[in-house]
Amino acid sequence: MGQTVFEPWNDPDAKPLIQFRNVSKRFGDFTAIDNQSFDIYEREFFALLGPSGCGKTTMMRMLAGFETPTEGTILLGGQDIAPIPPNKRAVNMMFQSYALFPHLSVWENIAFGLKRDRRPKDEIESRVAEMLKLTRLEQFARRKPHQISGGQRQRVALARSLAKAPKLLLLDEPLGALDAKLRQDTQFELMDIQEKTGTTFVIVTHDQEEAMTVASRVAVMDHGRIVQADIPAKIYEQPNSVYVADFIGEVTIIDGTATKVDNGYEIDFAEGQPTLYCQTDKQLANGQSCHIAIRPEKVSISAEKPADRRNILQGKIHDIAYLGNISTYHVKLANGKIVKAQTANTRRLAHRPFTWEDDVYLSWSDTAGVLLER
């Protein structure tokens, strides 16, 4: 029995929940969002990823209603949301600072939105109880926000924003204030809750690992533009630009000129160095300058020259970053270029095969590198 894959963005019949249509936002001379159009589908977990100041928070605040687009329209379920004030939108937001009301208990915080809707008392009570259960906060219901831990506060903020069962939940750096260990656990909890409630989530984060873990699609942003929006694996394996390749994970970028050979291109990158081969469908002109992005874990490192590979470079180990489970070797080529290679530490450290200043060979397969136009 085959499981249906959740990929509404590949389905031409699927109706998007949110549509950005040529949206721009300017603050005076500064362009925060530059003519962006994209869709977010129902039940998606959509991540806006980028460095600070790239416009991701502005994007989210426009969805929440705290900012209005300078140009263009945003549609929610086919309806223009520009004239709808934040308190009338079926959109709720979880704030980076959590913004819990310090004078109200956990229970009252979660009930806050429901009470504003003037729902019947027993309905409010059962809904709050449900939210407390979902976020495992039952025994803290009577406490005030300053009487609980950071992780619990994060869950209260989530419960409060989910209580009204919004069509769309916005999360602004939801895990930014948590320590690394708690953050990992909470990422899976978030995914779990998203799946259980079936709510569409849009998360804003600068942490690429977090975005890759939780999101169904990741939009990498830079200077008010979405550079690439795709599933995490494609973002990682097939970045469409040096910016994306460099922003997500570790990478070595080699600049060179392309020459068409077989099903790909041979790249000449430095005098005295062998050419590198990269298999690709892309069409480049002969002699066009380009980049190869190569992930360190796809580069093998060996003392002997491998016989069966087309991409082989020789160099000296310049630096070793030991991360416990893996080690990253920084190998310096004869022309001074540093290429990164990663190996899993399957054996004890004492048995490490290479050390500083060792002469080694680096090699990778024809399809490992990604050819990027300049």
Added chain:
Amino acid sequence: MRRAALILVPYLWLLALFLVPFLIVLKISLSDIALAIPPYTPTLDLSTGWQGVKDFFAALDLENFEFLTTDDLYWKAYLSSVKIAAIATFLTLCVGYPIAYGMANAPDHWRPTLMMLVILPFWTSFLIRVYSWMGILSTEGYLNQFLLGIGVISTPLTILNTNTAVYIGIVYTYLPFMILPIYAALERLDGSLLEAAEDLGCSRISAFWLVTVPLSKNGIIAGCFLVFIPTIGEFVIPSLLGGSRTLMIGKVLWEEFFNNRDWPVASAVAVILLLILIIPIILFQRNEQKQREADQ
């Protein structure tokens, strides 16, 4: 040792400038009026030794306090003072809160200037400022001239020497004490809380009542006490701006002291006033304590 010395300084200060004068006033309140200098007996005469001390204490009694209960002027004056202070505090809050709110929401570079403007009146003598209100509020004053000039009224209003003038004077004088603590509370308010309230379905107005007001509660309470406590015993404003029918305990005290030259009764009035004030002062300190705990 050093800590003990540090703590000792404020205690010595309180002892010399509060407790000792209070004990003197308390002693006078237990004495009898006399045509002498000072105008009361007994005075402590140490030349007769131990017997002198014994005679001194034997002559003290609660007669003056009993007297305060026989004349209804006094309890009416206390009650009227509390009433005027309460109304004036409420009016000051109504004027002060919007000002503090406006200051807290003003652009950053404006705030020091606005703060300066609030404090600026303190640079002029309090007495002169109250006198200038007489010039504004009197029948021939600027306010009446202005209103007559633009034709709103045809006969001058009588404001000076009424309770209205007293309220105007108190609100004007004590406004900074209301504004500053409320401003301090509002300035610390996290703007994302209001966004969160709106996001959860509040209108701007209900977000104000449900979030801004409760979170500035401590500032409001502090401001109210800072106005209420000194207003109860206020003397200058009611005597200069108020009329003969403005009954406030500060005025009664002054008349006992200077017109009747009855120091013992005046002292008894002052002691009772202090006892009345202890209640709000304790409440005020409890509020401050709570706020400090909440901040931690």
